[in-house]
Amino acid sequence: MRVFQLVLIASLFGFAGCVNPHIKPKLSELELTHGGIAYFSTASLEKCIAHSIYLSLKNEKDDKAVNFPKYQFFVTNQFVEKDFPETRGLFQIVSLPAGTYKLSFDQGHPIPNVEYEQLLTPFTIEQGEVKYLGEIEVDGCFRIAVKIGDKYERDTEKLKALYPDVGIRKISKGLLKISK
Structure with a gap:
């Protein structure tokens, strides 16, 4: 009976969001020697209960997902603590x-x-580049409407706070667009 109670309690904490932190990767200026860094923010107007929408990163050449768990970005997950409530x-x-x-x-x-069906335009990262892609705002759960906003000041402030050695670099701005 105790095992059942522990599983039940752990499940409740999981559903409440207590065990689902949004973990930021460890990055430094060293990352820029072989590639670049892209940063952006997500926003959701609606809380999706049945499922979570996320963004997956794909290499444009072969349309394959790039390292699935590492490059999966939550948009509507209600159980993840938000950076911008x-x-x-x-x-x-x-x-x-x-x-x-x-x-x-x-x-x-x-x-x-x-x-x-909503697609975002591809973006390019150059070696040594730090690029801001915008704020990707999603409205809806099953049928979605997407807008790209410019929260450069807010997101760059967050970048500098979390990654001070990356935040001092020159940042290029290449806002994503919605594909037609």
Whole structure:
């Protein structure tokens, strides 16, 4: 009976979000010697209960996901503590080899199975580059509307606080766009 109670309590904490921190990667200026760094934020207007929407990073050349667990960025997960509670948003940062990449929407749970048609334009990272991609705002859960906002000041402030040696670099701004 005790095992059942422990499992039940652990599950409740999991559903409450206590065991689901949004972990930021360890990055430094050293990451820029072989590639670059892209950063952006996500925001969601709606809390999706049935499933979570996330962005997955793909290499544009072969359309394959890049290191799935590392490059999965939550958008609507209600159990993750938010960096920007007012927009239910998260600060996202990723170190990448120089190249061209794209972000696509996916879901975190298999039921119901939803395919999202919203596509974002590809972006390029050069060696030594730190690039801001914008704020990706999602409205909806099963059918989504996406907007790209410019929260450069807020997101760059967060970058400098979390990654001081990266934040002192010159930052390029290449806001993503929605593909037609």
